[in-house]
Amino acid sequence: MKVKVSRKAHFNAAHRLHREDWDDAKNNVVFGRCNNPNFHGHNYDLVVSVYGEIDPETGFVMDMKVLKELIKERIEDVLDHKNLNIEIPEFKNLNPTAENIAVVIWNKLRPHINASKELEVVLFETPRNFVTYSG
Amino acid sequence: MKVKVSRKAHFNAAHRLHREDWDDAKNNVVFGRCNNPNFHGHNYDLVVSVYGEIDPETGFVMDMKVLKELIKERIEDVLDHKNLNIEIPEFKNLNPTAENIAVVIWNKLRPHINASKELEVVLFETPRNFVTYSG
Amino acid sequence: MKVKVSRKAHFNAAHRLHREDWDDAKNNVVFGRCNNPNFHGHNYDLVVSVYGEIDPETGFVMDMKVLKELIKERIEDVLDHKNLNIEIPEFKNLNPTAENIAVVIWNKLRPHINASKELEVVLFETPRNFVTYSG
Amino acid sequence: MKVKVSRKAHFNAAHRLHREDWDDAKNNVVFGRCNNPNFHGHNYDLVVSVYGEIDPETGFVMDMKVLKELIKERIEDVLDHKNLNIEIPEFKNLNPTAENIAVVIWNKLRPHINASKELEVVLFETPRNFVTYSG
Amino acid sequence: MKVKVSRKAHFNAAHRLHREDWDDAKNNVVFGRCNNPNFHGHNYDLVVSVYGEIDPETGFVMDMKVLKELIKERIEDVLDHKNLNIEIPEFKNLNPTAENIAVVIWNKLRPHINASKELEVVLFETPRNFVTYSG
Amino acid sequence: MKVKVSRKAHFNAAHRLHREDWDDAKNNVVFGRCNNPNFHGHNYDLVVSVYGEIDPETGFVMDMKVLKELIKERIEDVLDHKNLNIEIPEFKNLNPTAENIAVVIWNKLRPHINASKELEVVLFETPRNFVTYSG
Numbered sequence: 001m002k003v004k005v006s007r008k009a010h011f012n013a014a015h016r017l018h019r020e021d022w023d024d025a026k027n028n029v030v031f032g033r034c035n036n037p038n039f040h041g042h043n044y045d046l047v048v049s050v051y052g053e054i055d056p057e058t059g060f061v062m063d064m065k066v067l068k069e070l071i072k073e074r075i076e077d078v079l080d081h082k083n084l085n086i087e088i089p090e091f092k093n094l095n096p097t098a099e100n101i102a103v104v105i106w107n108k109l110r111p112h113i114n115a116s117k118e119l120e121v122v123l124f125e126t127p128r129n130f131v132t133y134s135g
Numbered sequence: 136m137k138v139k140v141s142r143k144a145h146f147n148a149a150h151r152l153h154r155e156d157w158d159d160a161k162n163n164v165v166f167g168r169c170n171n172p173n174f175h176g177h178n179y180d181l182v183v184s185v186y187g188e189i190d191p192e193t194g195f196v197m198d199m200k201v202l203k204e205l206i207k208e209r210i211e212d213v214l215d216h217k218n219l220n221i222e223i224p225e226f227k228n229l230n231p232t233a234e235n236i237a238v239v240i241w242n243k244l245r246p247h248i249n250a251s252k253e254l255e256v257v258l259f260e261t262p263r264n265f266v267t268y269s270g
Numbered sequence: 271m272k273v274k275v276s277r278k279a280h281f282n283a284a285h286r287l288h289r290e291d292w293d294d295a296k297n298n299v300v301f302g303r304c305n306n307p308n309f310h311g312h313n314y315d316l317v318v319s320v321y322g323e324i325d326p327e328t329g330f331v332m333d334m335k336v337l338k339e340l341i342k343e344r345i346e347d348v349l350d351h352k353n354l355n356i357e358i359p360e361f362k363n364l365n366p367t368a369e370n371i372a373v374v375i376w377n378k379l380r381p382h383i384n385a386s387k388e389l390e391v392v393l394f395e396t397p398r399n400f401v402t403y404s405g
Numbered sequence: 406m407k408v409k410v411s412r413k414a415h416f417n418a419a420h421r422l423h424r425e426d427w428d429d430a431k432n433n434v435v436f437g438r439c440n441n442p443n444f445h446g447h448n449y450d451l452v453v454s455v456y457g458e459i460d461p462e463t464g465f466v467m468d469m470k471v472l473k474e475l476i477k478e479r480i481e482d483v484l485d486h487k488n489l490n491i492e493i494p495e496f497k498n499l500n501p502t503a504e505n506i507a508v509v510i511w512n513k514l515r516p517h518i519n520a521s522k523e524l525e526v527v528l529f530e531t532p533r534n535f536v537t538y539s540g
Numbered sequence: 541m542k543v544k545v546s547r548k549a550h551f552n553a554a555h556r557l558h559r560e561d562w563d564d565a566k567n568n569v570v571f572g573r574c575n576n577p578n579f580h581g582h583n584y585d586l587v588v589s590v591y592g593e594i595d596p597e598t599g600f601v602m603d604m605k606v607l608k609e610l611i612k613e614r615i616e617d618v619l620d621h622k623n624l625n626i627e628i629p630e631f632k633n634l635n636p637t638a639e640n641i642a643v644v645i646w647n648k649l650r651p652h653i654n655a656s657k658e659l660e661v662v663l664f665e666t667p668r669n670f671v672t673y674s675g
Numbered sequence: 676m677k678v679k680v681s682r683k684a685h686f687n688a689a690h691r692l693h694r695e696d697w698d699d700a701k702n703n704v705v706f707g708r709c710n711n712p713n714f715h716g717h718n719y720d721l722v723v724s725v726y727g728e729i730d731p732e733t734g735f736v737m738d739m740k741v742l743k744e745l746i747k748e749r750i751e752d753v754l755d756h757k758n759l760n761i762e763i764p765e766f767k768n769l770n771p772t773a774e775n776i777a778v779v780i781w782n783k784l785r786p787h788i789n790a791s792k793e794l795e796v797v798l799f800e801t802p803r804n805f806v807t808y809s810g
Contacts, residue, residue: 003504004537012801014689014716017194030193032200038758041689041716043801049537058435059422059502064534065437083713097194099138126687126718129199132139132184147396149284149311152464165463167470173353176284176311178396218308232464234408261282261313264469267409267454273639274672287734300733302740319672328570329557329637334669335572367734369678399739402679402724417666419554419581443623446554446581448666488578531552531583543774544807589807598705599692599772604804605707 004120005061006049009071011080014041015096018085039083044101045124046075048109052117062117074108098125102133110135139255140196141184144206146215149176150231153220174218179236180259181210183244187252197252209243233260237268245270274390275331276319279341281350284311285366288355309353314371315394316345318379322387332387344378368395372403380405409525410466411454414476416485419446420501423490444488449506450529451480453514457522467522479513503530507538515540544660545601546589549611551620554581555636558625579623584641585664586615588649592657602657614648638665642673650675679795680736681724684746686755689716690771693760714758719776720799721750723784727792737792749783773800777808785810 016039017031027035034040048071050062082088084096090104102123113119124130151174152166162170169175183206185197217223219231225239237258248254259265286309287301297305304310318341320332352358354366360374372393383389394400421444422436432440439445453476455467487493489501495509507528518524529535556579557571567575574580588611590602622628624636630644642663653659664670691714692706702710709715723746725737757763759771765779777798788794799805 001508001538003507005504006535006537008533010801012715012717014714019192030198033756036756036758038761039689039714039716040687040756040758041714042687043718054502054504054508057424059500059505061504061536063435081708081711081715083711083715086713095194098199099140099189099196100194102138103136103189126685128143130141131196132141133136145396147310147312149309154462165468168351171351171353173356174284174309174311175282175351175353176309177282178313216303216306216310218306218310221308230464232459234410234459234466235464237408238406238459261280263413265411266466267411268406271643271673273642275639276670276672278668289732300738324639324643327559329635329640331639331671333570365734367729369680369729369736370734372678373676373729398683400681401736402681403676415666417580417582419579438621441621441623443626444554444579444581445552445621445623446579446583447552448583486573486576486580488576488580491578531550541778541808543777545774546805546807548803594772594774594778597694599770599775601774601806603705 001054002052003054003061004049004051005064005067006047007064007067007071009046009048009068009076010043011046011076012041012043013079013082013084014039015084015091016040017095017097019095039085042125044079045127045130046071046105047122047124048105049120049122050113050117051120052114062114070109070112074112075105078108098123098129098131099133102131106133106135136189137187138189138196139184139186140199140202141182142199142202142206144181144183144203144211145178146181146211147176147178148214148217148219149174150219150226151175152230152232154230174220177260179214180262180265181206181240182257182259183240184255184257185248185252186255187249197249205244205247209247210240213243233258233264233266234268237266241268241270271324272322273324273331274319274321275334275337276317277334277337277341279316279318279338279346280313281316281346282311282313283349283352283354284309285354285361286310287365287367289365309355312395314349315397315400316341316375317392317394318375319390319392320383320387321390322384332384340379340382344382345375348378368393368399368401369403372401376403376405406459407457408459408466409454409456410469410472411452412469412472412476414451414453414473414481415448416451416481417446417448418484418487418489419444420489420496421445422500422502424500444490447530449484450532450535451476451510452527452529453510454525454527455518455522456525457519467519475514475517479517480510483513503528503534503536504538507536511538511540541594542592543594543601544589544591545604545607546587547604547607547611549586549588549608549616550583551586551616552581552583553619553622553624554579555624555631556580557635557637559635579625582665584619585667585670586611586645587662587664588645589660589662590653590657591660592654602654610649610652614652615645618648638663638669638671639673642671646673646675676729677727678729678736679724679726680739680742681722682739682742682746684721684723684743684751685718686721686751687716687718688754688757688759689714690759690766691715692770692772694770714760717800719754720802720805721746721780722797722799723780724795724797725788725792726795727789737789745784745787749787750780753783773798773804773806774808777806781808781810 017034106121120134152169241256255269287304376391390404422439511526525539557574646661660674692709781796795809
C-alpha cells in the first residue's frame with residue numbers, strides 16, 4: 001500500500017529577478033517589479049511529500065519527525081531570513097524564480113530520502129502563486 | 136525540468152441547477168436546494184495550473200503576470216458578478232454544476248496556453264466542495 | 271471570569287444592491303457590478319460570538335451545541351441557498367449589503383441569547399470583505 | 406470528460422502510537438511523544454475525491470449531497486469523538502498512524518463508490534502533516 | 541502609540557468533559573459526545589496577544605522571539621501531546637472546556653508578561669469553535 | 676447602528692531590522708536573524724477596518740470599492756515589491772518592525788477616511804506574527 005506523506009514548512013527571504021546579460025529595458029519587460037535592484041521578499045510556504053510503501057512495522061511511509069528535521073536542517077536553516085541572490089550559491093548564476101527555487105530545494109532533499117521513495121516539492125511564493133516539482 | 140505553476144483567482148456569481156425537460160418533482164429530487172428558481176450564489180475560487188519545461192533564459196514555465204492577466208481577461212471579467220444561467224452563453228443549455236463550470240473555464244483558457252504545456256483547472260464552489268479538470 | 275465564545279457557520283445566497291427610487295445611472299455609480307439585475311452571489315461565512323461569565327458548573331459560557339443549533343435554525347435554514355432580495359422579508363425594502371445582513375442576523379439571534387450576555391456577529395461576504403456588528 | 410470531485414469533512418479523535426511487542430525504550434525512540442499512554446488527539450480534516458465521467462444528464466460526476474451523506478455515515482459518525490485505539494476495531498492490532506487511518510477510511514468508502522470511478526483520500530492529522538491514499 | 545502584537549502557536553491534546561458528582565445521564569445531556577470515557581482530542585490553535593506601548597528604541601511592543609519562546613516553554617511544552625484531564629494538574633477538578641483551558645493558559649502566561657502590558661488569549665478548539673479571554 | 680467594515684489587502688517587501696547607533700553585537704542580540712545586512716522579506720497581509728454609522732441610503736458604512744482603491748493607491752502601490760529600509764522615506768530613521776509599519780500605514784490612511792469614522796490596521800508579517808493598531 002503506497003501512501004504520499006506531506007509536511008508543511010516555512011521560510012522567508014529576499015530576492016530579485018534579473019539577468020546581468022540583459023539591459024535594463026529587457027529586464028523590466030520580462031521581470032517587471034520583481035527586477036527591483038533593492039530586492040523585495042516573500043514568506044515562502046513549502047510542502048514536501050514523500051511517496052512510498054507503508055512500513056508494516058511502524059505504520060509510517062517515513063517518520064514525520066525525521067522529515068520535519070530534514071527540512072529544517074537542509075532547507076529552513078539554509079534559506080530562512082536570507083537574500084537568495086547574494087547568500088545562496090545555487091542562485092549566483094540562476095534566477096531565483098519560484099520554479100528554480102523548487103528545483104533547488106528538491107535537489108537538496110533528494111539525496112536524503114530513501115531511493116525507493118518518490119519526492120515532490122510544492123513551493124508557495126505567495127498564497128496565490130505556487131509551483132510543483134517532482135523531479 | 137518540468138514544473139507545474141499555479142495561480143489562484145476568484146469570482147462570484149449566481150446560479151441554479153435545473154432541467155427544463157424534467158418536472159418539478161424530479162428537479163427537486165436531483166438538485167435539491169440548488170434548484171431554487173430565484174437563484175443562489177457562490178464565491179468561486181479558481182486555481183489554474185500550467186505544466187511544462189522551465190525556460191532556461193527566464194526561469195519561468197510561464198510568466199505569472201501573463202497567466203494572471205489571461206485569467207482576469209478570459210474568466211474573471213466574463214464570469215464575475217454574473218448570473219451564470221442567464222448571462223453566460225455556455226450555460227444556456229448546460230447545467231452550471233461545478234464540474235461543467237470547470238470544463239467551460241478549461242475550454243476558454245486552453246487556446247491561449249502554449250500547446251506544449253498541459254493545463255489544469257481546480258474550481259472551489261465552496262471551501263468544502265471542489266472539482267479538478269485536466270482535459 | 272468573562273470569556274467570549276465564537277462559532278463559525280456558513281450559508282450561500284444570491285443578492286443584488288439596488289434602490290427602486292434611484293435611476294439606473296445612480297444605481298450603477300453607487301453599486302457598480304453589484305447592481306446586476308440578474309443577481310450574483312456569495313458564500314457567506316459567519317462568526318457568532320457570545321460574551322459572558324463562565325458557568326462554574328459546566329465550564330461553559332454557552333453550550334456550543336446549543337449555539338450551533340440556534341445558528342442553524344435561525345440563520346442557516348432561513349438564508350442558505352436563497353435569493354436575499356426576493357425571499358427574505360427583511361430585505362424587501364432594505365439593501366442586502368454586508369452591513370445590513372449582519373444587523374439582520376444580529377437581530378434574529380439577540381432574543382435567543384441570554385440577556386446577561388453580549389452578542390457579536392462577523393459576516394464575511396468574501397474572504398477579503400467582512401463586517402462586524404455588536405448591537 | 407473526466408473530472409475529480411472533492412468534498413471536505415472533519416472529525417476529531419484521540420489516539421496513541423504504540424506496539425505491544427516492543428519495549429518502552431523502542432516505543433519511545435520510534436513514536437516519541439505520540440506514545441503517551443494517556444493518549445493525545447487531533448482535529449482530522451478529510452478530503453475525499455471521486456474521479457470519473459460527468460453524467461451528461463445531471464452534470465455531476467457524483468452527487469455531492471450523496472458523497473457528503475456517505476462520508477458522514479461511514480466515517481464521521483464512526484470516528485468522531487472516539488478513541489481510535491480502543492473503540493475502532495480496525496486499530497485493535499494496527500497503529501493509527503495517519504497513513505493507516507487513510508487506508509482504513511479508503512477501505513470503508515470504496516464499496517459504496519461506483520466501481521467505474523476512482524477514489525482518493527487525503528487526511529490532515531494537523532494543518533502541517535497530511536497523507537494521500539488512492540488505493 | 542499602543543499596538544497589539546499577536547503570535548500563533550499550536551498544541552494537540554486529548555480531553556474529556558465530565559463531572560464526577562453528576563450521574564451518567566446528566567453528563568450525557570450536558571456534555572454529549574465530549575463525555576466519551578475513552579477521551580477524544582483536538583489540534584488546539586492558540587493566539588497570544590500583548591498590548592502596550594512601542595519601545596521607541598527597538599520598535600517592538602515585545603520581542604516576538606521572546607514571546608514565541610515563552611509560549612513554547614510555558615504552554616506548548618506543557619500541554620502538547622498530553623491528556624489534559626489526567627496529566628495537567630489544573631484540570632484535576634476543572635473541566636477542560638475551551639473556556640477553562642483559555643483561562644488556565646492566560647494565568648500561566650500573565651506572570652511572565654510585563655505588568656504594564658495587557659494580555660489576551662484566543663484558543664481554537666476546532667477551526668469552527670474558539671474562545672477569547674483577556675483577564 | 677455602527678458597524679466595522681474590513682478589507683484585506685496584500686503587498687510583499689524586503690526589510691532589515693538594524694540601528695546604526697548600535698554595534699553589531701547589540702544589533703544581533705536584539706534583532707537576531709532580522710539584522711541580516713543583505714535583507715530578507717515577507718508577504719505582508721493587511722486588514723484595514725473602518726468603524727462608523729451605516730448610511731441609511733446606501734446601506735454602506737464606507738463603499739468597499741472606495742476603500743479597496745484607497746488601500747491600493749496609498750499602500751499597495753507605495754510598498755509592494757519595495758525595500759522598506761531603502762525606498763520608503765518613513766523608514767530612513769525608523770526600524771521597519773511590524774509595529775512601526777502598521778503605524779505608518781495607519782498614518783497614511785487616516786487623512787483619507789471620514790473623520791467621524793474610526794480606523795484600525797492589522798498587519799500580518801507572517802501567518803503566525805501580526806500586529807493591530809487603532810490610533
